[in-house]
Amino acid sequence: AIWMTQSPSLLSASTGDRVTISCRMSQGISSYLAWYQQKPGKAPELLIYAASTLQSGVPSRFSGSGSGTDFTLTISCLQSEDFATYYCQQYYSFPYTFGQGTKLEIK
Amino acid sequence: QVQLQESGPGLVKPSQTLSLTCTVSGGSISSGSYYWSWIRQPAGKGLEWIGRIYTSGSTNYNPSLKSRVTISVDTSKNQFSLKLSSVTAADTAVYYCAREGCGGDCSNDYWGQGTLVTVSS
Numbered sequence: 001a002i003w004m005t006q007s008p009s010l011l012s013a014s015t016g017d018r019v020t021i022s023c024r025m026s027q028g029i030s031s032y033l034a035w036y037q038q039k040p041g042k043a044p045e046l047l048i049y050a051a052s053t054l055q056s057g058v059p060s061r062f063s064g065s066g067s068g069t070d071f072t073l074t075i076s077c078l079q080s081e082d083f084a085t086y087y088c089q090q091y092y093s094f095p096y097t098f099g100q101g102t103k104l105e106i107k
Numbered sequence: 108q109v110q111l112q113e114s115g116p117g118l119v120k121p122s123q124t125l126s127l128t129c130t131v132s133g134g135s136i137s138s139g140s141y142y143w144s145w146i147r148q149p150a151g152k153g154l155e156w157i158g159r160i161y162t163s164g165s166t167n168y169n170p171s172l173k174s175r176v177t178i179s180v181d182t183s184k185n186q187f188s189l190k191l192s193s194v195t196a197a198d199t200a201v202y203y204c205a206r207e208g209c210g211g212d213c214s215n216d217y218w219g220q221g222t223l224v225t226v227s228s
Contacts, residue, residue: 032212034214034215036215042220043203043218043219043220043221044154044203044218045218046213046214046215046216049213049214049216050212050213055216087153087154089154089156089214089215091207091211091214094167094168094169094170095156095168095169095170095171096156097156098153098154098155098156099153100153101153
């Protein structure tokens with residue numbers, strides 16, 4: 001299985017800030033990387049797939065980059081509704097695996 | 108707009124079989140190049156991919172659960188299902204069904220709301 005290291009696990013920031021979340025793979029996965037946002041009591045929502053493609057309807061302040069083993073999710077100009085938990089997922093090989101999650105909280 | 112809805116017992120006894128169904132609405136489960144997935148999340152923890160099925164019946168499972176998992180599809184009912192046998196308390200989680208789009212290139216773009224399954228006597 002492919003191991004994923006997502007960091008940080010907790011991120012404190014303020015509205016208007018720019019934040020980045022990292023996901024590192026134990027082996028290369030090309031661009032088969034997705035990012036999800038999850039709010040308490042809700043299902044995850046797809047933000048980005050193929051490492052950098054924005055899912056339809058997702059605000060442009062979200063962006064993804066990377067390929068191979070190192071990936072980044074960037075949120076520019078944080079809004080109040082962005083405070084949530086974020087997960088990366090590799091779908092390059094089975095079993096698909098998720099990062100441990102990053103909780104983005106208000107500073 | 109595709110919608111997915113999980114259904115099934117919320118309480119299962121240890122050693123028994125957990126059975127859940129996901130009903131797809133807003134589109135045919137057979138149309139397009141979609142895989143249909145199950146993912147779970149224990150309370151306060153991260154996400155675990157269980158497996159997926161294509162409408163042809165082809166499946167992929169997580170090896171950590173493979174000996175206990177069966178995913179099936181019923182195209183006539185626009186549903187797919189999960190069976191997990193010999194459950195223990197460690198299988199207590201919120202179970203999500205999801206669609207994997209673009210023939211597998213878009214990851215899970217639509218999710219059900221999730222259903223909590225508790226394993227307890």
